[in-house]
Amino acid sequence: MGTGEVRIIPIRGIPEAQPGDSVAALVLTGLQASGLTGEPGDVLVVTQKLVSKAEGRLVRLADIEPSPIAEAYAARWERDPRQIELVLRESVRIVRMDRGLIIAETHHGFVCANAGVDLSNVTPGYAALLPLDPDRSAATIRRELCELAGWEPAVIVSDTFGRAWRNGIVNVAIGVAGLRPLRDYRGQHDSYGNELRVTVIAVADELAAAAELVMGKTEGCPAAIIRGFVYEPGEGTARELIMPPERDLFR
């Protein structure tokens, strides 16, 4: 570990989250079940699904009355009109709506498929919505971990997003606490003396992507520790990871 190595450690044995649960307490249960101990400098990555369940962000599809546009779009593309309705309700703007897909801007400002509304890894008949404020969720997890166990990792709440132009989805950070999500090399020089003029790395997204390698989709591992990565501590939020409208060529 003196070599600059980074470790990605799955946390298994996290109990199924119920509304009102403390994510921090669930993670600590998993740590104990996995025989792990939190260490200073750790980054904890937790899936959106775990957070949404604990925050009661599950909706029973049977309770949803679809609007005419949701009915029409669902019928045209063989989708569930109640899910389409939820997508519209979670959105502030539709970016693309074609071929059965909806790419939407959420009230947080994220642009993603289905505004983050997801029917997988939840009880059948329910849909999971994104946390209302994933940055606040991350901050709460961090604070409670400190209170409960004296462990204060940087915390990332992650979700898998599609990307324009690229196939497949990847895990990204939708909530951040305790680390700077962007590493800004601008003004620094490379080993040739060239000034790095445009290099800002989305380290929080890279950490989320790394964590997904151990979390999987079917294995019930909703959290991971990244150990050995020297992050910049700070009061960053995932909102910094959203392209500012004035610089966005693809709104």
Added chain:
Amino acid sequence: MGTGEVRIIPIRGIPEAQPGDSVAALVLTGLQASGLTGEPGDVLVVTQKLVSKAEGRLVRLADIEPSPIAEAYAARWERDPRQIELVLRESVRIVRMDRGLIIAETHHGFVCANAGVDLSNVTPGYAALLPLDPDRSAATIRRELCELAGWEPAVIVSDTFGRAWRNGIVNVAIGVAGLRPLRDYRGQHDSYGNELRVTVIAVADELAAAAELVMGKTEGCPAAIIRGFVYEPGEGTARELIMPPERDLFR
């Protein structure tokens, strides 16, 4: 390591690449300098910059005659007209060209800023172009590592790309050998019995992102090993990571 842990190990001490060098041989020199040994099941991630240098994909800016459009765009946005000219030459289509930026489709099919033409981490006065065929580059590295050292890792050639709607750049896979770049969960079921209908994870991009956490931009560490990740072996290529035009809502 029996816990499903994944390790990201930087390879330091890789010599500066000269045109005609074997990337595999350079990596093996770095492994030895770092006191590391390749193991079965490893994934090797190598930066585009290292590969481009070894493949002679550096261009002297003084040799480039800018076209009128390159001159005009460079003057308007205070950029180097010779770099703009190289970007146009590396492109088959311009996706967006505004505010000094050029988002282009390269001849490989990648959509990225500046068609991958990059002035950082190269000798001042030169620009690095993407490898002509990064999948072939990855396959060559893999084959030569096997011939030279009996080590046959999966190989990813990586580059940092911007993303629509998100701030900051992240490392992605532009060349792949020996692993399936997409993990397809479609048809599988989650722990609730829901069929996973749309879940295809771009694992090669997540591996590239993970590797960037130890590579950095100023530290001269152009390669990393990812150890402990159980990938699907196969004849995958990074072309699978490009959204097929018929499914692309953002061409």
